[in-house]
Amino acid sequence: MDYGMKNRLSRIINPKTGKTVMLAVDHGYFQGPTTGLKDFKKNISPLILHADCLFITRGMLRTSVDPAFSTPVCLRVSGGPSILGDLSNEDITTSLEEAIRLNASGIGMSIFVGAKNEDRTISNLGRLVGEAERYGMPVLAITAVGRDMVRDARYLGLACRIAAEIGAHFVKTYYCEDFFKVVESCPVPVVMAGGKKIPEKEALQMTANAVKEGASGVDMGRNIFQSDNPVGMMKAIKAIVHKGASVDEAFEIYSKK
Ligand code: R5P
Numbered sequence: 001m002d003y004g005m006k007n008r009l010s011r012i013i014n015p016k017t018g019k020t021v022m023l024a025v026d027h028g029y030f031q032g033p034t035t036g037l038k039d040f041k042k043n044i045s046p047l048i049l050h051a052d053c054l055f056i057t058r059g060m061l062r063t064s065v066d067p068a069f070s071t072p073v074c075l076r077v078s079g080g081p082s083i084l085g086d087l088s089n090e091d092i093t094t095s096l097e098e099a100i101r102l103n104a105s106g107i108g109m110s111i112f113v114g115a116k117n118e119d120r121t122i123s124n125l126g127r128l129v130g131e132a133e134r135y136g137m138p139v140l141a142i143t144a145v146g147r148d149m150v151r152d153a154r155y156l157g158l159a160c161r162i163a164a165e166i167g168a169h170f171v172k173t174y175y176c177e178d179f180f181k182v183v184e185s186c187p188v189p190v191v192m193a194g195g196k197k198i199p200e201k202e203a204l205q206m207t208a209n210a211v212k213e214g215a216s217g218v219d220m221g222r223n224i225f226q227s228d229n230p231v232g233m234m235k236a237i238k239a240i241v242h243k244g245a246s247v248d249e250a251f252e253i254y255s256k257k
Pocket of ligand 1: 024025026027055142193194195196219220221222223
């Protein structure tokens, strides 16, 4: 891995802890105005400075994020179908040149293993990695889960391993039972997506479990920005990921208004 790639990755994954708390706010790329992201500037600006990295589309970055913010950015570069269509029908929507112009520290795209367009999304990942490596840009592969797929260690392990084999520099996937098996069989860092909003204590417990089972942190959205105390939740997740805080300690941090 060359200097540029290492330097960018170290802006996303803290070299001191080997972990990251990424704030995922890209949901609108297929869901439109997602709850919590409708009034993006008002709701998300106070959170950005607490995040290790912001996972976002170019459109929201350009229109709704203050360029003076120092938080590193990982840019979602895939899309195509909306929530009304075949979600696996994704292609690359944002060029590497644009990612560099926007000063991204990484780029991310989804692969849809087991879905109709798995082959195209996996080949797209291969092409993107090839191009990104020419410029020292890390690629995050996201193992999107189709409606009919079971979120278990066998399936998510398969998807993460394929992403790493194709060359992804880090992978985002969902939590599942025996998550350690997913991490163990994946040679690159695995970060956990939060999934649908669940009660805060459960989200903190899930994070603690994931980190204990080897996750390199989280790329979490709804369980932070849909919380009744998003900044508190952000701080609580950070305490677990970077400082090894217990769930009770983290819950106390979240509860402070
Ligand atoms: C999915 O649309 C995106 O990749 C999200 O960034 C990812 O699912 C993480 O967000 P959440 O924690 O809300 O699942």
